[in-house]
Amino acid sequence: MTGAITFENLHAFYGQSExxxxxxxxxxxxxxxxxxxxxxxxxxxxxxAAMGLVDRTEGRILLDGKELGGPTFRRSQMGITLVPEDRKVFANLSVRENLEVARAMAPRDAAFDIAAAVEIFPRLGERMEQKAGTLSGGEQQMLVVARAMLVNPRYMMLDEPTEGLAPTYVEAIRQSIEVARGRGIGIILVEQSLPLALAVGDHFHIMENGQIVRSFTRAEALAEPAAIERLLTVS
Amino acid sequence: MLAASLAVNGVVLGSVLLMCSLGLTLIYGVGRIVNFAHGALFSLGAMAGVWLSGAGLPFWLTLILAPLGVGLVGVVLDWAILARIRHRPMVDSLLLTFGLALLITGVLYELGGRNVQILPVPSQLEGIVSVGGLTLPIYRIFVSLLAVALTAALLLFLRNSTWGLRVRAANDDPEMGACLGIDRGRLMHSVVGISAALAAAAGVAGAPIFTAFATVGDKILILAFMTVILGGLGSLRGAVVAAYAVGLIIVFGEGYFGGQLALMALFLLVMAMLIKWPRGFFGEGRTE
Structure with missing residues (x-):
């Protein structure tokens, strides 16, 4: 199944600030x-803004041709989810319960189940009965990515998923992104680590002052990574 | 002997507080609403018990119908009023529910709640039993067992059902729950409904002990808030332990030092907890 998420002239506001x-x-x-x-x-x-978590937006977002709108849970049910940057596990629920609550939100016949999540992140399989709040930072990050994949979204947004993680965890997150893409999920990845972005990205968009100022295809980015690096350096 | 008798009364008060506090902490946890109307729902339950009993219904039927009716009132209140301020700052919900409490209390005043009324103890639960030289009123044992049974049922349901899993997830992090597709609004209707029913069950069951009048829930509300703070805002097991702690502190304090001193001791404890351990007994409460 093909499709796309399209941001059209999106403006977002917190209070009076655009x-x-x-x-x-x-x-x-x-x-x-x-x-x-x-x-x-x-x-x-x-x-x-795509999840409906800002005060106000203008412009529109189309998800497989349909306008994305309404409260956050409705947007999630339309097929998009977010892995926020601060590892929001359900701290008082066990790892298993964190995964189960997400799986229960997916269609009953959805392909990606808890066994598939544990296959990508075997460490979670060893921690199933542990309270999520007691996991290490890397394990919590694995859990929130697995949980997002378990709602079987069409599109998944990851906000700096490898920030502060040890290399083994970064590799696990990279693999999960590959698996999600292989399953046809469209991914928007906000990432500070350029090597990871270059390893998994198909398109690269540079943001400045609330706008996308330049875009690169994978071929362009691999041919000239220094150009991207310059744009990400404080002058 | 006095101590044993006070302990029994402390457990009874703790049981009633437990039924109110669990609802209070769930409403806060899932909806981030500080529900000042919870005490009025307790009063409404007690008064409904008196009305239904006055209409000739047996106690047992009253104990089922009054919580069902008040539970329905809770669902309607959430749907019609609380849902409108779901995304507003917490202070708005505090003021709104305070107004709701005054409104419900005012209606109860007009419907006969000015006078203290007593719901008679059902004949099957009259009398006392002697255990090891201690005489215990059967009805008070019944109230404690009822509270424990209802609490255990709620906790089991929260632990083992999909509904419970969603409630506990939204209790931990409502925004993240929404990102996974959990409809917090609909969840809140059921949470407020069940919480209101529990408060009403406490009101009916407590009416033969604490009597029934328009403001009978006011003191219960204050003690329930103390319970929720001691247990940690949003912490269910914290509320269980704190309810009995508050019940025992109040009853022992009243028995040995007088009612005002007991309350002062409790407030001091709550203040110390807020300053030193704001996340409650188990460290899992919320602090925002």
Missing amino acids: ILHGVNMQVEAGSVACLLGLNGMGKTTTLR
């Missing part, structure tokens, strides 16, 4: 778009 000034972007199902930029440029706000 944070996004017309974001335009299209991410196809089964591809990875990396959203890059310095801190405070609007990357996280772009993801939160």
Whole structure:
């Protein structure tokens, strides 16, 4: 099944402050778009706006041709979910319960189940009965990514999933992104680590002051990674 | 002997507080609403018990119908009023539910709640039993067992059902729950309904002990808030332990030092907890 999530001239506001000034972007199902930029440029706000977690938006987002709108849970049910940057596990639930609550939100016949999640993240299988709040940072990050995949979304947004993680965990997250893409999920990845972005990304969008100012295809980015790096360096 | 008798009364009060506090902490946890109307729902339950009993219904039927009716009132209140301020700052919910409490109390005043009324103990539960030289009123044992049974049923349901899993997930992090597709609004209708029913069950069961009048729930509300703070906002097992702790502190304090001193001791404890351990007994409460 093909499809795409399309951001059309998206503006977003927190109170009176306009944070996004017309974001335009299209991410196809089964591809990875990396959203890059310095801190405070609007990357996280772009993801939160798509989930309906900002005060107000203008412009529109189309998800497989249908306008994405309404409260956050409705947007999730339409097929998009978010892995936020601060590892929001359900701390008082066990690892198993964290996974089960997500699986219960997916269609009954959805392909990706808890066994598939444990296959990607075997460490979670060893921690099933442990309270999620007592996991290490890396394990919590694995859990929130697995949980997001378990709702069987069409599109998944990851906000700096490898920040502060040890290399083994970064590798696990990279593999999970590959698996999600292989399953036809469209991914928007906000990432500070350029090597990871270059390893998984199909398209690269640079954000500055609430807008996408440049975009690169994978071929362009691999041919000239220094050009991207320059754009991500404080001058 | 006095101590044993006070302990029994402390457990009874703790049981009643437990039925109110679990609802209070769930409503806060899932909806981030500080429900000042919870005490009024307790009063409504007690008064409904008196009305239904006055209409000739047997106690047992009253004990079922009054919580069902008040539970329905809870669902309607959430759907019609609380849902409108779901995304507003917590202070708005505090003021709104305070107004709701005054409104419900005012209606109860007009419907006969000015006078203290007593719901008679059902004949099957009259009398006392002697255990090891201690005489215990059967009805008070019944109230404690009822509270424990209802609490255990709720906790089991929360632990083993999909509904419970969603409630506990939203209790931990409502925003993340929504990102996974959990409809917090619909969940809240059921949470407020069940919480209101539990408060009403406490009101009916407590009416033969604490009597029934328009503001009978006011003191219970204050003690239930103390319970929820001691247990940690949003912590269910914290509320269980704290309910009995508060019940025993109040009853022992009243027995040995007088009612005002007992309350002062409790407030001091709550203040110390808020300053030193704001997350409650098990460290799993919320602090925002």
